[in-house]
Amino acid sequence: MVQTRAVLAALLFLLINLLGGSAYNVVSVEAGHEAVLSCPYVSKVSLLMVTWKTTCSTCCLLAYRSDYNKTRRLNCSERMTWKYSPDSDPALRIYPVNLGDEGNYTCEIASTSGNFLLFSSLTVIVPPAVTLTSDSRTAICQASAGKPAAEISWIPASNHSIEEEVHHPNGTVTRVSYIGWVHSTLPTITCLVTHPATNQTLSLDLSYTSPRLLYLLIGGPASVAAVSGVTLCLIFVCRAFRLRKLAHRSAVPFATKNFRSTPLREKRDAVKPPVSSEIIYQNYNPNIIYMNC
Structure with missing residues (x-):
């Protein structure tokens, strides 16, 4: 042996x-x-x-x-x-x-x-497809369908990042890393992706995704809407006031100028019985007579 x-x-x-x-x-x-x-x-x-x-x-x-x-x-x-x-x-x-x-x-x-x-x-x-996105509170760095799985790190380094992995049937792996940046005072945050086929660095400008900017983006349209609402309200009030004034005027009796008599009117007047002068001046009030110009 x-x-x-x-x-x-x-x-x-x-x-x-x-x-x-x-x-x-x-x-x-x-x-x-x-x-x-x-x-x-x-x-x-x-x-x-x-x-x-x-x-x-x-x-x-x-x-x-x-x-x-x-x-x-x-x-x-x-x-x-x-x-x-x-x-x-x-x-x-x-x-x-x-x-x-x-x-x-x-x-x-x-x-x-x-x-x-x-x-x-x-x-x-297989090199992964790398993306860096964010919502209002979290930065998300994703290395999709890589083989082997990519390594993800952050600048500045943080111990509060969270990672997830998804294994695909073809042997590739998608790795996602999350990091919160709400209380960060830095202008940018950087994601580093390390892989045997490629090394990529992606940066996110926090100034465009800060809570202050979100407040302005939300508060700006709200302010414009409030001003527009007040303006429309004033317009409606003024129009209502004018309509009430016109209605009050239309309720007051008025007299018009004498129009030239037509043959038909003369014939109708000829049929009517004569009216005494006392009846004509019974309801006379000079203060309510208006001339229609």
Whole structure:
């Protein structure tokens, strides 16, 4: 048993030396960019066959056989191809990378010198969408759908910030940080978002969101409305007074100038019986006679 373990350790050490480095490769690429997964280097003369495949049995398989100079593709996206000529450098190229490409890949090389393996782990990084907003009492910094989750900090630093996280099915994370600034005397507040794909700094001008400004924005229209209401009230009172005055005048009897008699009126007057002068002057009052100009 001890001898078997020693032989396996020696073979592993020899394999690492033949590969010229580690037999496990870790690659991190931002979504939408190009990912290149390398294979162990072998000379063109000794290369017999190279195969790229993922860990699952039904996933992508990309192979090249040098003696036939043929390439075989099985269940592979068109975004996956050889970076260079497979007989000179059989590196795998994926462009553009998306979250579905994340996983483990294996490069197998058969040559006259032996068989070699290189395992690669591909991690896809997604930069978050960053926003900084506020309501009347709180500043809100949000880093949406990032992978991994972004780190959020504030300037000036505060121990009273509150954070929330939402994990999405595709592996991305939305992180939100809240901080109150009602009693702050500083003119601005700054949100710092740190992420492997991007670092962003957003600032909020507190002078445009202060309670004093909100009071002015609310009190200004109210003052205008109050003045307008008083003005309309005065107009209505004046109009009512004038209408009452006109109604009082219309109730006082008045006499008009004599109009020229028409034939019809003369005929009507001829039919009427004569009226004595006593009846005419019975209700006479000179103070209530008005001339209509």
